Amino acid sequence: MDILESSPPPRFEEMYEQFHKLIYHIAYNLTKDVHLSQDIVQETFLKAYMKIDTLMDRRKIKAWLTSIARCTAIDFLRKQSKRNEVCIESHEERHPLQEQNGTEETVEALFLKSSVQSNIDRLPASQQEVMRLKVTSDLSDKEIALMLNLSPATVKTRFHRARKQLYSIVHRNLSA
Structure with a gap:
């Protein structure tokens, strides 16, 4: 079943199953790092889970998730370059849950x-x-x-x- 055809609100599990590979590929294309890409996938879906109520048009889930993934990957890369080492935990100083x-x-x-x-x-x-x-x-x-x-x-x-x-x-x- 396609998540775009499901009745509102979209189930998080279905959303993850349908899009996690796409999110991983976006993260990997930006970072070229397997482990960092896995972290970005987790962080992307955590952000999506926390903000699912802000999704106005269910037909745009894919665009919404890819946008979150790109921004998250860029955040990881910025943090990595500041530390000049591989980033393990995203947003250590300012985690979205703490804000x-x-x-x-x-x-x-x-x-x-x-x-x-x-x-x-x-x-x-x-x-x-x-x-x-x-x-x-x-x-x-x-x-x-x-x-x-x-x-x-x-x-x-x-x-x-x-x-x-x-x-x-x-x-x-x-x-x-």
């Missing part, structure tokens, strides 16, 4: 953060350490590498894998 002023958005952000923190224990031990230091202590990759006697590249890899696994766990919990 919301409404009570409902605040509650959703707190629920998401709580869900992530409660599921960190389900990760492999090596990933738990990195995730806790990154999320709860807000340490940089270099600081974590020094603390755990690891290379910054290893920290980035573990964080990326942990984040990807947590996304799957939280998504499964929300779908259940």
Whole structure:
């Protein structure tokens, strides 16, 4: 079934199934980085989920999502060039969930953060350490590498894998 023919509002799962490959290709064409493109896909659909009520014309879902994806990819690339390293977490200083002023958005952000923190224990031990230091202590990759006697590249890899696994766990919990 085509999402454009479905009755309002569009189901997020259908939207993801229909467009995630397109969003990935847009991100990859801009970044030429597999992992960064996967992060951009996740961030794009998170933004879309949070702002689905702003979509005025359902026939323009594809254009709407591709616009979000391009802007998100450009944001990632700008942040990457500022740091002069591969970007793992988008919008660390100004995450869209933290910028919301409404009570409902605040509650959703707190629920998401709580869900992530409660599921960190389900990760492999090596990933738990990195995730806790990154999320709860807000340490940089270099600081974590020094603390755990690891290379910054290893920290980035573990964080990326942990984040990807947590996304799957939280998504499964929300779908259940």
